[in-house]
Structures are given as structure tokens and as C-alpha cells.
Amino acid sequence: MALIVQKFGGTSVGTTERIKAVAGRIAAFKAAGHQLVVVVSAMSGETNRLIALAKEVQTEPDPREFDVVVSTGEQVAIGLLCMALLERGVKARSYTGGQVSILTDSSHTKARIRKIDEERMRADLAEGRLVVVAGFQGVDAEGNVTTLGRGGSDTTAVALAAALKADECQIYTDVDGVYTTDPRIVPEARRLKSVTFEEMLEMASLGSKILQIRSVEFAGKYKVRLRVLSSFQEQGEGTLITFEEDTKMEDALISGIAFNRDEAKITVMGVPDRPGIAYAILGPIGDANIDVDMIIQNAGVDGLTDLSFTVHRNEYQKALDVLNLKVKDHIKAADIRGDHKICKVSMVGVGMRTHAGIASQMFRTLAEEGINIQMISTSEIKISVVIDEKYMELAVRALHKAFGLDQPT
Amino acid sequence: MALIVQKFGGTSVGTTERIKAVAGRIAAFKAAGHQLVVVVSAMSGETNRLIALAKEVQTEPDPREFDVVVSTGEQVAIGLLCMALLERGVKARSYTGGQVSILTDSSHTKARIRKIDEERMRADLAEGRLVVVAGFQGVDAEGNVTTLGRGGSDTTAVALAAALKADECQIYTDVDGVYTTDPRIVPEARRLKSVTFEEMLEMASLGSKILQIRSVEFAGKYKVRLRVLSSFQEQGEGTLITFEEDTKMEDALISGIAFNRDEAKITVMGVPDRPGIAYAILGPIGDANIDVDMIIQNAGVDGLTDLSFTVHRNEYQKALDVLNLKVKDHIKAADIRGDHKICKVSMVGVGMRTHAGIASQMFRTLAEEGINIQMISTSEIKISVVIDEKYMELAVRALHKAFGLDQPT
Numbered sequence: 151m152a153l154i155v156q157k158f159g160g161t162s163v164g165t166t167e168r169i170k171a172v173a174g175r176i177a178a179f180k181a182a183g184h185q186l187v188v189v190v191s192a193m194s195g196e197t198n199r200l201i202a203l204a205k206e207v208q209t210e211p212d213p214r215e216f217d218v219v220v221s222t223g224e225q226v227a228i229g230l231l232c233m234a235l236l237e238r239g240v241k242a243r244s245y246t247g248g249q250v251s252i253l254t255d256s257s258h259t260k261a262r263i264r265k266i267d268e269e270r271m272r273a274d275l276a277e278g279r280l281v282v283v284a285g286f287q288g289v290d291a292e293g294n295v296t297t298l299g300r301g302g303s304d305t306t307a308v309a310l311a312a313a314l315k316a317d318e319c320q321i322y323t324d325v326d327g328v329y330t331t332d333p334r335i336v337p338e339a340r341r342l343k344s345v346t347f348e349e350m351l352e353m354a355s356l357g358s359k360i361l362q363i364r365s366v367e368f369a370g371k372y373k374v375r376l377r378v379l380s381s382f383q384e385q386g387e388g389t390l391i392t393f394e395e396d397t398k399m400e401d402a403l404i405s406g407i408a409f410n411r412d413e414a415k416i417t418v419m420g421v422p423d424r425p426g427i428a429y430a431i432l433g434p435i436g437d438a439n440i441d442v443d444m445i446i447q448n449a450g451v452d453g454l455t456d457l458s459f460t461v462h463r464n465e466y467q468k469a470l471d472v473l474n475l476k477v478k479d480h481i482k483a484a485d486i487r488g489d490h491k492i493c494k495v496s497m498v499g500v501g502m503r504t505h506a507g508i509a510s511q512m513f514r515t516l517a518e519e520g521i522n523i524q525m526i527s528t529s530e531i532k533i534s535v536v537i538d539e540k541y542m543e544l545a546v547r548a549l550h551k552a553f554g555l556d557q558p559t
Numbered sequence: 560m561a562l563i564v565q566k567f568g569g570t571s572v573g574t575t576e577r578i579k580a581v582a583g584r585i586a587a588f589k590a591a592g593h594q595l596v597v598v599v600s601a602m603s604g605e606t607n608r609l610i611a612l613a614k615e616v617q618t619e620p621d622p623r624e625f626d627v628v629v630s631t632g633e634q635v636a637i638g639l640l641c642m643a644l645l646e647r648g649v650k651a652r653s654y655t656g657g658q659v660s661i662l663t664d665s666s667h668t669k670a671r672i673r674k675i676d677e678e679r680m681r682a683d684l685a686e687g688r689l690v691v692v693a694g695f696q697g698v699d700a701e702g703n704v705t706t707l708g709r710g711g712s713d714t715t716a717v718a719l720a721a722a723l724k725a726d727e728c729q730i731y732t733d734v735d736g737v738y739t740t741d742p743r744i745v746p747e748a749r750r751l752k753s754v755t756f757e758e759m760l761e762m763a764s765l766g767s768k769i770l771q772i773r774s775v776e777f778a779g780k781y782k783v784r785l786r787v788l789s790s791f792q793e794q795g796e797g798t799l800i801t802f803e804e805d806t807k808m809e810d811a812l813i814s815g816i817a818f819n820r821d822e823a824k825i826t827v828m829g830v831p832d833r834p835g836i837a838y839a840i841l842g843p844i845g846d847a848n849i850d851v852d853m854i855i856q857n858a859g860v861d862g863l864t865d866l867s868f869t870v871h872r873n874e875y876q877k878a879l880d881v882l883n884l885k886v887k888d889h890i891k892a893a894d895i896r897g898d899h900k901i902c903k904v905s906m907v908g909v910g911m912r913t914h915a916g917i918a919s920q921m922f923r924t925l926a927e928e929g930i931n932i933q934m935i936s937t938s939e940i941k942i943s944v945v946i947d948e949k950y951m952e953l954a955v956r957a958l959h960k961a962f963g964l965d966q967p968t
Contacts, residue, residue, distance in 0.1 A: 166615040200635065206575035208642035215645070218653050219638035222631035226609065229628035233617035236624070244627050248657070249702050293658050 152317040153185040153275070157285065157307035160194035162322055162381040163227050169193075172381070173234035176280065180240055185275045187314065189285045189307040190231055192223025213258030217287075217297045221247070224284035224303070232282050242280040245270070247287035247295070252306065254288035254296045261288055261296035263305065263368075266313035283310060301362035308365045312372035319369065319376045320388070323360055326380035327389035328353065330555040331407040336547050338556035342405060344390040349405045352498040352532045366391070403501035403508060404553045407546055411493040411539050413443060414466035415524065417458040418473065420484025423450030427481060431457055434476045440465045444494070444527045444534065454484070458525055460536065466490045492524065493542040496534040497549060509533050515552040521545055561726040562594040562684070566694065566716035569603035571731055571790040572636050578602075581790070582643035589649055589689055596680060596690045596723065598716040599640055601632025622667030626696075626706045630656070633693035633712070641691050651689040654679070656696035656704070661715065663697035663705045670697055670705035672714065672777075675722035692719060710771030717774045721781035728778065728785050729797075732769055735789035736798035737762065739964040740816040744952050747965035751814060753799040758814045761907040761941045775800065812910035812917060813962045816955055820902040820948050822852060823875035824933065826867040827882060829893025832859030836890060840866055843885045849874045853903070853936045853943065863893070867934055869945065875899045901933065902951040905943040906958060918942050924961040930954055 156176065163169045180186055191197075200220045204211040211219075228244035235242035247254075250270060254261035271281045285303025288296045298305050304321055311319035327341040328350065345353070347370035351363060360378055369376045370393055379388035418431050428447060435442060445459045461469045466488060473486050502508050512533055516523060521544065525536035537545055550556060565585065572578045589595055600606075609629045613620040620628075637653035644651035656663075659679060663670035680690045694712025697705045707714050713730055720728035736750040737759065754762070756779035763772045769787055778785040779802055788797035827840050837856060844851060854868045870878045875897060882895050911917050921942055925932060930953065934945035946954055959965060 166612060169616055203575060203635070203639060204642060207578055207639045208646045211642050212645045215638040215641040215653055217638075218641075218655075219635050222634045225631045225634075226612070226628050229624040229626075230612060230616045232624040232627075233613060233620050236621045237617045244624055246627075246704075249704075295655075 151183050151185060153187075153314060154179070155187045155189065155307050155311040155314065155316045155319045157189040157303055157319070157321045158191070158381060159303065159323060160191040160197070161324060163190055163231065164194035166230065169227075169230050170234045170237075173231060173238055173240070175384070176235065177238050177240045180280055187271060187275070187281045187283060187310055187316070188231070189283050189303055189310060190224065190227045191285050191303040192227050193230075196223040196226070214294060217258045217295045221284070221287040221295050221297055224286050228282045228284045235280060235282070240280055241278060242282055243274055244282045244284070246284045247306070248289035248293070250283055252283075252288035252309070254290055254298070256290040256292070256294065256296065258294075258296055260299040261290070263288060263298070263309045266309055268310075268313045271310075271314065298364075301365075304362040304365035305368055308368045308372070308374050308376065311374045311376075312368070317375065319374050321361060321365075321376065321378050322381040323378055324381065325360060325378070326383050326386045327378050328360060328391075329406065331546055331550055332409070335409075335543050336550045336556075338550065340555065340558065342389050343387070344392050345405050346500050347391055347393050348531050349498050349500055350391050352496070352529070353406055353408050369393075403505050404497050404499035404555065405501075406498050407549050407553075407555070408496045408498060409493060409542055409546055410496075411542060412463050413460040413492060413494055413536075414463045414469075414488060414490035415458060415460050415492050415536055416466070416469055416473065416486065416488045417456055418477070418481075418483050418486055419456045420454045421457060421481050423453050423455040427455075428457060430481050431473070431477055432459065434472050435459075435461070435469055438468065438472050440469050440472070444525055444536065446525050446527065460492075460494070460525070463490050489524075491539050492536050493539040494534050494536050495542065495545050495549070496532055497553070498532050500531050502531050502533070511552065512549065515548050516545060519544055519548050560592050560594060562596075562723060563588070564596045564598065564716050564720040564723065564725045564728045566598040566712055566728070566730045567600070567790060568712065568732060569600040569606070570733060572599055572601075572640065573603035575639065578636075578639050579643045579646075582640060582647055582649070584793070585644065585689070586647050586649050594684045596684070596692060596719055596725070597640070598692050598694045598712055598719060599633065599636045600694050600712040601636050602639075605632040605635070623703060626667045626704045630693070630696040630704050630706055633695050637691045637693045644689060644691070649689055650687060651691055652683055653691045653693070655693045656715070657698035657702070659692055661692075661697035661718070663699055663707070665699040665701070665703065665705065667703075667705055669708040670699070672697060672707070672718045675718055677719075677722045680719075680723065707773075710774070713771040713774035714777055717777045717781070717783050717785065720783045720785075721777070726784065728783050730770060730774075730785065730787050731790040732787055733790065734769060734787070735792050735795050736787050737769060737800075738815065740955055740959055741818070744818075745956050745959045745965075747959065749964065749967065751798050752796070753801050754814050755909050756800055756802050757940050758907050758909055759800050761905065761938070762815055762817050770800075778802075812914050813906050813908035813964065814910075815907050816958050816962075816964070817905045817907060818902060818951055818955055819905075820951060821872050822869040822901060822903055822945075823872045823878075823897060823899035824867060824869050824901050824945060825875070825878055825882065825895065825897045826865055827886070827890075827892050827895055828865045829863045830866060830890050832862050832864040836864075837866060839890050840882070840886055841868065843881050844868075844870070844878055847877060847881050849878050849881070853934055853945065855934050855936065869901075869903070869934070872899050898933075900948050901945050902948040903943050903945050904951065904954050904958070905941050906962070907941045909940050911940050911942070920961065921958060924957050925954060928953055928957050 232244040253265040285306040333339040376391040641653040662674040694715040742748040785800040
């Protein structure tokens with residue numbers, strides 16, 4: 151008998167019919183003899199409806215009251231799911247974040263979990279009861295309702311699994327697992343049986359938006375066995391996210407290829423190559439609340455250098471304005487150039503750590519396709535390149551094939 | 560500086576525009592220097608939407624989970640109202656029933672309030688903050704969400720006023736006070752400046768559905784000064800509900816005339832006039848969960864008697880079926896007759912206690928209009944008659960005039 155935490159998202163409980171279907175799946179798991187704690191999100195659309203109501207009343211809703219309002223979406227979902235389970239004869243009981251209790255800090259709308267009191271859940275499980283917990287919400291030390299931010303239900307599930315020392319945390323999503331890359335671009339993409347946390351973190355932040363990053367970090371920190379599965383397919387083992395590298399096959403150098411066309415590139419040209427110049431450029435960008443992703447600075451020639459960085463495409467113009475108004479003359483830059491028709495392609499894999507030659511094989515593959523590399527950035531388990539966005543699909547397909555990701559391991 | 564509890568119903572907060580308007584009224588009160596605790600119901604229609612969702616999932620929703628779901632309506636309303644107040648610069652904070660805390664028993668869907676911890680509210684009031692509390696809900700000793708039943712927000716308001724020893728509890732409704740009778744039937748009907756609790760109880764149970772009966776009982780028990788006012792009129796002092804009879808004018812014998820056309824009459828004829836016969840008839844009716852209102856039994860003639868009673872019109876056929884199947888032969892009744900085209904007209908007034916002749920004047924007035932009285936029932940401060948429903952308006956108008964209720968006191 152295993153103790154499993156399962157999380158179902160808003161789409162899975164989007165209608166009362168779907169809630170009944172989810173209850174059927176959960177009931178089958180329970181019948182197989184498992185102890186279950188189920189985390190649910192609000193019915194799809196409900197959180198947006200509540201946010202719209204709040205914004206009708208207050209343009210920038212008060213964070214404390216905002217949490218009071220939006221947390222009701224999950225509360226409705228847990229009650230309805232329990233009713234559907236009870237209707238099937240499955241003993242179940244619902245808990246809000248406050249009832250269970252998921253203690254957080256007081257950062258309304260983006261609270262962090264501090265402590266979970268698992269006693270009440272344990273008592274229910276011991277009595278053969280299934281526990282249904284509202285995702286996305288908690289309560290602070292003063293009893294105020296808090297929320298964890300968008301996608302916070304994943305974090306709730308992982309945190310509950312950690313607190314209960316569950317055997318596995320299963321996240322049910324729209325997809326049936328983590329793929330070597332997006333199957334819409336590369337039909338030969340394969341579902342991975344397992345990825346490491348580090349790989350998952352790189353994949354998630356690179357645009358494989360399957361799991362909220364924070365929940366993956368949380369799982370890694372507390373060594374929670376995490377699995378991504380499809381809400382809509384009855385069969386399938388999904389993808390297991392592991393925290394032990396050595397459980398991976400020796401020859402799987404690369405796990406997946408991620409890509410992102412939401413970025414834009416900016417280059418500040420001909421700036422004096424002296425200490426503090428990067429700060430002089432990126433300080434004002436940070437002050438304007440613009441997040442920077444990749445940053446490249448080449449070795450200088452004749453005391454001058456170029457500094458390039460990427461920002462989200464939505465903030466491209468804002469970043470250019472900041473540079474032109476506040477930075478350019480100040481640091482005596484020769485020119486400021488930008489390009490928003492770029493994309494980032496990244497190869498991710500823990501095998502890179504111990505295998506040389508991955509980068510050179512990547513660059514050769516791209517060169518053979520005639521694709522020019524504009525920027526390069528590397529980490530221990532990732533190599534990212536910025537290229538012209540029109541070559542994105544071509545690059546992803548070529549790399550996928552060159553690294554044998556289309557071959558079963 | 561007075562401490563006032565104000566309650567706004569679902570219609571008053573039915574849209575975000577109305578929520579903003581209510582915030583404006585509350586802000587004006589606060590600006591006048593009062594300490595305020597505001598109780599709100601769910602936005603109109605919301606509770607019904609949630610109930611419909613629950614019934615889609617489970618035909619007879621589990622009471623505990625039902626409360627989890629429906630209590631969210633009020634939670635949304637308190638958050639939105641606080642946002643509207645904060646937007647106006649009024650310091651405000653919302654509390655759910657569990658947060659404040661309104662401790663109830665564990666009778667889900669119809670819980671009774673046991674204890675209110677007013678410390679948190681007092682702290683907010685002391686800091687110049689306005690307190691907004693969710694109506695209709697509480698929490699039991701185990702931390703489960705409970706609800707007080709339909710109209711429970713009135714009870715919440717009165718209970719908070721009692722706990723805080725507030726100077727007044729103001730219930731804002733669709734009407735601007737309690738009238739001598741329904742102005743739609745008698746245009747000359749007048750708003751009463753005050754009624755006693757006992758009168759209000761009789762009026763409420765007789766169909767003047769302004770306040771939930773339980774809230775009036777509660778106010779009487781804890782001597783809460785209760786006032787009914789209009790949500791939509793800026794001016795007006797409404798109707799004060801008092802618990803001291805002597806504050807009433809000596810000559811106001813009758814306060815109002817209530818009526819009800821939701822009843823049906825059933826007569827069991829020619830039954831043996833012996834002990835236990837009323838139980839033999841009404842026991843099975845009660846067992847079938849049918850509520851009985853008036854019950855009349857005449858003195859018997861030749862060892863036989865007739866017993867009449869009234870039930871809600873929706874349960875008329877069910878009651879007839881019970882009598883024909885389970886009672887008639889058993890007690891050897893001669894016949895069972897019914898009439899669902901009846902109505903009940905009641906005169907209510909604490910003055911009746913000390914003034915004779917009210918009943919005879921009522922009967923004379925009806926006789927002069929040619930209206931036959933089918934049943935009579937009296938209490939200390941009420942006389943009710945059952946008449947043919949086609950005479951209802953005529954009877955109410957004639958009595959209203961005969962007792963001078965159209966004259967200003």
C-alpha cells in the first residue's frame with residue numbers, strides 16, 4: 151500500500167462532468183489499495199472570472215482581499231470533487247489551505263509555504279478516508295488567507311507529498327509526460343521515462359511549461375518522487391522526475407531540446423571596456439523591472455567592447471527606451487541595436503557534465519544547416535544558442551536527429 | 560460615536576457597481592464618526608449557482624461539502640466590498656466566519672451560533688478599521704465550515720451586534736421598513752416607526768418576509784436594537800424593532816395585517832371524539848415531514864367531531880394521500896375534505912393583550928363585507944382567520960381601514 155499525492159489541474163475539473171470523471175479515476179486508484187491525498191485547482195476559467203470581478207472593483211486589487219476572493223475557486227472545486235467521490239461511495243473529506251493547515255508567509259498573491267501540519271490528513275488516511283486539499287492557497291500565522299501565485303497547486307501537491315513523506319507525487323496535466331522536444335515541431339519526439347530535476351528545471355524555464363518551476367525546486371529540495379501524467383489518458387506511466395542522476399542510462403547525454411521565441415536581443419555597441427560597465431547598462435534595466443535572460447560580453451578590442459543581452463519580447467521596446475534615455479550617453483556607447491526576430495534553442499542533459507564534445511557537435515549540426523549562431527550561453531547541463539527565429543523548427547529537428555533523440559533508448 | 564452593525568443582502572451587492580455604491584454609503588457612515596462592522600451576503604444569484612453545481616455532482620449533496628462550496632459566495636462578497644472601501648480610502652478588513660470566529664454547532668446547512676470571539680474585531684475597530692464579515696457562515700469546534708441556512712446573514716449580523724454590544728444592528732433590505740400591510744394591496748399602508756419583537760415574529764412567520772425569524776428571536780434574546788432600512792434609499796429611518804412594549808403608543812392596538820395564500824385546508828370529518836384522535840391524524844402527517852400550521856378541533860356532537868388543519872399548498876396533495884392511505888380507515892373517519900383555494904389573514908398587535916373586543920370587531924368587519932370565516936386561530940398578540948382566497952384583498956383592505964391603520968399615529 152502506497153501513499154500517493156495526486157494533483158489535478160483546472161482543465162481536469164473544468165465541468166461537473168469532468169469532476170465526475172476524475173472522481174472515477176481516483177476511486178479506481180483507491181480501490182487498488184492506495185492511500186490518497188488529492189490536490190485540485192479551481193475549475194478552469196473560474197480564477198480568471200474572480201480576478202476580473204476584483205479588477206472591476208479595484209484597478210489594483212488589495213493583495214489581502216484579492217487572496218480572499220480568488221482562493222474561493224479552489225474551495226468550490228474541493229467540495230464538488232468530494233461530493234462526486236461520496237456519490238461513488240468513496241469516503242472523502244475536503245480541506246482548504248487554512249484547514250489542513252498549510253502555513254505560509256504573509257506575501258499575499260505569491261506566498262511561500264513554511265510548514266504543513268499533516269496530523270489531520272494522517273488521521274483521515276488512517277480511517278480509510280481520502281483527503282482532498284485545495285491547491286494554490288494557504289494561511290499565514292495571523293490566519294489570513296494567502297495564495298501561492300499562478301500554478302501554485304503544483305507546489306501545494308509537492309509540499310504535501312514532502313510533509314507526508316508520500317511514495318510519489320503525481321501531477322496530472324494536459325500532456326502525458328515530458329518529451330524530448332515539442333511533438334508539434336518534431337513528430338518523432340519521444341516521451342521520456344525519466345528526467346532529472348536539474349533537467350526538468352532547465353526544460354521548464356526554457357518553455358516546456360508542464361510544471362511550475364517552484365514545485366520542481368521544492369520536489370528537489372525535499373527529494374519528492376514526482377511524476378507527470380495525462381489527465382485524459384487512462385493508461386500510461388508518464389514521466390518520472392528523479393533526483394538521482396545515476397538512475398539515468400549512461401549513454402543518454404541529452405534529454406531534450408527546448409526552445410523559446412518569446413525573447414528579443416539587444417546589443418550595446420562600442421562601450422569602454424572597464425569595470426562597472428555591465429552594471430551601468432543592466433542596472434537601469436533591472437530598476438525598470440525588466441528581467442534579463444542571457445548576457446554576453448566579448449573580450450574588448452582597442453578598449454571597447456560590445457554587450458548583448460536578451461529580454462522578454464513584450465519588454466523589448468521598454469528596454470530600448472531605457473537604454474536610449476538613461477544609459478547611452480552616460481556610458482558613451484557607440485550604438486544600441488536590437489532584434490526581436492530571434493529565438494533561443496537549448497539542449498538539456500545531465501550527461502553533458504561528463505561528456506565533452508556536445509557543444510561542438512551542436513555547432514557543427516547548425517553550421518551544416520547553414521544556421522548562424524548569434525549568441526551562446528552554457529551551464530553545466532545546458533547549452534543555449536540564439537538564432538534567427540525563421541530557423542527555429544529547422545534547428546530543433548536537425549539537433550533532435552543528430553543527437554539520436556528519435557531513437558528509443 | 561456609536562458602534563453599529565450593518566447588514567447588506569445579496570441584492571445590495573448583486574453587481575460590482577452595486578458593491579461600489581454600498582461602499583459609498585458605508586464610507587459616509589464611517590465619515591460621520593461611527594465604528595462599523597458590516598455583514599454581507601453573497602452576490603444575488605451566486606448561492607443558487609453554487610447550489611446548482613453541487614446538485615449536478617450529487618443529487619443530495621453531502622452537507623459538509625455543501626457548506627464548503629456555498630460558503631464561498633459570501634467570501635467573494637467580503638473581499639470585493641473591502642476592495643471597494645479601500646479604493647475609497649476607507650481602512651477595511653474582511654473576515655470569513657471561521658476567521659472572526661463565529662463558532663457554531665456541527666449541524667451543516669442549518670448550524671446554530673454558539674460563540675463569537677469579538678477580540679479581533681475590537682482590535683480592528685480600535686485601530687480605526689472597518690470590519691467586513693461574511694454572513695451565513697461559521698465554523699464548528701473541529702474547524703469545519705458550516706452555514707446557518709437561508710437568510711442566515713441576518714442572524715450573523717444580530718449575533719455580531721450581540722457579541723459586540725453594538726448600539727444598533729441595521730438590516731438593509733429591498734423595502735424601507737415594516738408596513739402596516741403590503742402596500743401593493745393597500746396603497747394607504749404606512750411604514751411603522753417601530754414594532755415589538757413579538758409582533759415582528761408574528762408578521763415574519765405570517766409572510767412579511769423581511770427578516771429571517773431566527774434573527775428576530777436572536778435579537779429579542781440578546782436585546783439587540785434592530786432596525787430595518789432600505790438599501791436603495793439614502794434617506795429614511797426605517798422601522799425600529801423594540802423589545803420593550805411600553806415604548807409603543809398606548810392606542811396602537813394593532814400594528815399590522817399579514818396574509819398568506821400559500822396554505823391549503825384539510826378537514827377530517829366524523830371522527831370518534833376520543834383521546835388520541837388528533838395524534839392518530841397528525842402523527843402520520845408529521846411522519847411524512849409535512850408541516851402543519853393551524854389546527855382546529857370543535858367540540859364533538861354525538862361522540863363524533865371534525866378536525867381541520869392547514870398545510871403548505873405544495874404539500875396539500877401529499878397530505879391528502881397520507882390521510883386516505885394511512886389514516887381514514889384506521890380511525891373510521893366519515894370523510895376527508897380539502898380546499899386549496901383559501902388564504903389566511905392575520906391581525907397582529909401587542910395591544911391585543913390588554914384590549915378586549917379586537918376579535919369581535921374583526922369578525923364584524925368581515926361579516927359586513929359578506930366574507931365567511933372558515934377557521935379561526937388566536938394567540939396572545941394575533942388573530943388569524945382562514946377565508947376563501949378570492950376575498951383576500953377585500954378583507955385586508957377592510958380591516959386596514961376599520962382599525963385605522965391608514966391614519967398617522
